[in-house]
Amino acid sequence: MDMKNEIKQVLSLQAVRSAGLSYRQSQAEMAQEIAQVLSADLPADKTLQTKDGRQLTLHLASCGFIEAPTGTGKTLAYLVALLMHHKHTGERVCVSTYTRALQRQIVNDGDLERAMQLTGVRVIPAIRLGRANFVSRRRVAECDSKYPELQASDEWQAFRAWVNGWNEHTDPLDTTFLSWGEIAGDLPRLNDKEMDVDLLAIDDAADQKKKKQAQANLPASETEAFAMQDDYFYRRHVEAAAGATLVITNHATTYLHALNGTLGEDLRAIVIDEADRLPDAVRSFLSTRMRPELALSRCEKRSGKQSQEQHDVAKALTDAMMEIGAKNVYQDITPLELRHQMPKEFSALLGILNRFSLPDCESVNDTIKTVRQAFADADDLVGGKLSGDYITYLSFSPIKKLPSFCVEPVEVKSVLGRLSKGFEDRRPTFDRIVFMSASLAHLAEDDPLARVHYAYGVDTDSLAIGTTAINPGRFGTVSFVLPDIRVGRPFLDPRDIGEGKPLPSQLQYNAVWLDYVSRALDCQPERRKLVLVPSYQDVEELLSSRAGAPSDPSGAVLLDGVVFHLRPEPAAKIARRIHDPDVRAIVTPSMWEGFNLIGKDGRSRQWIEDLMIARMPIPHVSDKVRTRQIEHLITTRGIQTQQIAGKILVEQQANAVLRKLLQGIGRGIRGGDDCVRLFLLDPRISLPGDWAQAICDAFPDSDEGDAFALAVDLHKPSHPALRKWNNSVATRWRHAIEDAQLFTINGELLSCRTPSYA
Structure with missing residues (x-):
């Protein structure tokens, strides 16, 4: 019997119920799709010709992409498939995750034991941490x-x-x-x-x-x-991991394995869960952001050695960076631009940089050497890059204007391609790869699943199955609360974070928006709330708007039943606060994914009753990095104009934002019995036309309704993620948007019709 049919029997209704488990048809379908990838013949080799006429042999892995939202039982499905692959081939198998929470969940929450019970296959598992x-x-x-x-x-x-x-x-x-x-x-x-x-x-x-x-x-x-x-x-x-037959690791370690075989050469099959975060993990791993005084402080703590001379150099370096920032309106600037625009400041900065050294911390010292080299080579045509794949520049944090030297990859698709491709005598890192996530789709595109594999550097000929979407059998219930666009943008300056325009010299939060989110926190306080924000700075500002600036902006602050999650408190520790009877809400940037906040009574229903998205998670992308990305697209993909390349990059960013929003929405619905009310509190998003008209008519004061209608007419969201946010809402819940309530600027809920939870 082939593996696919064997899995069909293992996860049949009778077999699953005989084991005392709940049957999910979606789970059985998913496991068979995974088995198709794991058992397919490897793609034939291809011959490629280089620009200089050489011919190279390209080896390809068998790959598949499966989008499986919450409630489909994907963890058990891929464990069953991997165990059966181990049974049929004797090969070691691997699971890669983005979050450590999921690594431990696989081993500790029973799915692995259930998979071994169903298949009759025993494996030696090992979690592999950095x-x-x-x-x-x-x-x-x-x-x-x-x-x-x-x-x-x-x-x-x-x-x-x-x-x-x-x-x-x-x-x-x-x-x-x-x-x-x-x-x-x-x-x-x-x-x-x-x-x-x-x-x-x-x-x-x-x-x-x-x-x-x-x-x-x-x-x-x-x-x-x-x-x-x-x-x-x-x-x-x-x-222990080298001797394990099932290795459970994280995306960063998976990338290291692609470079140097960290996990062992005999590991040939992998399921990459939370695959939507794989590009982010690799980009983060390859990126370096160095603040001189902070780097020195950390180095001294680790080495136990102190140098007054290096303290003076680090301070002088920071002062020089701040002087450049003040003269350049705190815009990012490359070494080449700095040399031409401020030659005196460039020379002073390079002179100080040449004196800065941390030999007792080799990894930090390597970064210093990299930055120093980029400044020394500032006449490079693209402005102090290390190679065609990296850019080095001087940057300032959006809010506090803290200076840092940044080294970032221009793109990571080619790096990710190492997993599924190999040339000549180098095989692909893995022979069989299944990419899985609740949010793989490119939600800003007309056909969201058509081009998913391109973002991971996977060749079309590698696909053993088309990109597949699995839907759960039971859905849960979501109702919606939409924002009052009269509140205005989260930031005062119209040149907003993430909208592709230069940052102002002093980015300031809109006090009206902060008050608006604060009112939402106090709306029906008997209902438990999870408030997701994009950054720790958002948390600090919201806390300050309620109680003044915290004296020590770290850890967690409990105020009026609300836990404000501040750096560097672990998210797992914050999650445990739901069992504190005094906690009615959590404000955090760290729970967009990977957390399952189950109520203390042990039932499957969520602790969350109201899930709030304070603002859309549109990141700021450095203008310098964006320019370099545009150059890279034009050079490597033959894009004709900068305008077209820029549009492609904005669409890619929108896809990432909408995937994160989808993951965030998933915190509220983890099972078929869950019921959550979703507040979208970002006034920049587009509003459905028919709904907006109906809500205008629902205002008790007709003048206020007219004012809202005028605001709707003038409202023109610029970013694709703001226009297409509803693509992050599963199809089964989108009809409920037309019945949404409005959370008004005055902190009141306004309805077109009476919702079911009232």
Whole structure:
């Protein structure tokens, strides 16, 4: 029997119910689609000719794309398919996720055990985390001696005892920051602030290499002690993953595997869950943003060494960057532009940059060298780029105008192509790849699924199945509340973040919009609310609008039953606050995806009753990066004009925004019994015409209705994501938009008809 038919039997109604599980037809269909990709013959090799006439052999993987929203049971479906692939081939298999929460959920929430029960296939699973997740015994000991004030801290003593309790039998995953978070929640505090993870994590690979060289000269007993103190548990963790038959890892590690075989050469089949975030993960991994004084501070904490000379250099460098920002209205600027527009400031900055060095932190020092080289090569025609794929520039944060040196990839599609393509003697990273997510579709396009594979560098000939959308059998219920466009944009200046125009010198929040979102928080306070915002700055501003600026803008603040999630509090810790009876709302930028806020009673229904999208998650893209992206499109894809290339980039951004919105909406509906009210509080979005007319007629005061009608007539959303936001709403719920309420500028709910929850 072939694998596809075997899976059909494994997930049949009778088999699933006999195992005491709920049957989902969508789950069975999905597992068979995955099996089609995993069992298909590999595509034939292709011959390509280079510009210089050479012929190259292109090897392709078998690939498939499956969009499966909440409620389809995709985790169990792909685990069943992977286990059956392991049974038929004996190959190790892999799952890659964007969030660590999903990694742990796969192992701990029962889906893996259920998959093994249904298939009769047992596997050895291993979660594969990155080095920075592990606590260093050596660093803990260094902190214990370096900071005597910690001796009086009960938190520190508990943490120290936890670390000292490790031995050769300790599970490596029990030596991670995640494990401590489950035990105590917070790291110990130092100088009234939670300790920085960088202070306690094991060294990066470059530092490890140096220390191991030094270690070679130590006596055997000291060498063994050193190993137990630093990366012993991480190395055991890596070894365990190498011996596992099911590896569960994250997108960044998957990318590293594509570069250097981190996970082992015999890992040939993978399901990439949360695949919509794979490009973001790779871009983040490849990007560097360095603030001199912050980089120096972190380096000193990690190395334990201080240099007054480098303190002076870092401050001088920051001051020079701020001077350039003030003269350039805080616009991003490349080295080439700086050299031509402000030659004196360019020379001064380069001179200081040449004196800035952090040899005790090799990874940071490499970034400094990269930036220095870009400025030294400022006569490069594209403005200080490293290669055709990277751009280096001086940037300023949108709100606080903090300066930083940035190194970013122009695009990541070619990088992602390494997963599914190989040339000559290099095979693709994997032979079989299934890309899965609740939001793969390009929602700003007329045919949302037609060109999904292009964004991942996947050749059309690699597709074993067409891009498939799986729908759940039970849907849940969504009702809508739309914004009052009279509130105005979230930011005062019309040159808004994300709309492709230059940022103003002082970007300021619209106080009317802040008050509007605050009123929404207080609307029917008995209803539990999750408020999603794009940035931590949004959280700070909303908190300030209610209570004044926080004295310490970090951690989490509980005010009037509302938890304001501030950096660097882990989102998982914030999620646990739903069990606090005093908490009625959470405001966070970190729960757009990967979180399932189940009520404390253990039922499947959500804690959330009102889900609020404060503003659309349209990111600011540097003008310099955008210009370089346009150049790259014209050069590599033969786009004829800058206007066409710019339009393509805006559409790509809109697709990313709408996917994130779809993921955010999914926080409110996780199962067929869920019922949520969705507030869209961004006044920039378009409003349905018939609904807008009906709501105008519903105003008790006809003059106010006329004023709203005039605002509707003048309302012209410019960004595609603002015009097409309803594409992020599943088809099964879109009819409810016509019955939406309006949340007025005065904080009242206005209805055309009485909704079912009232």
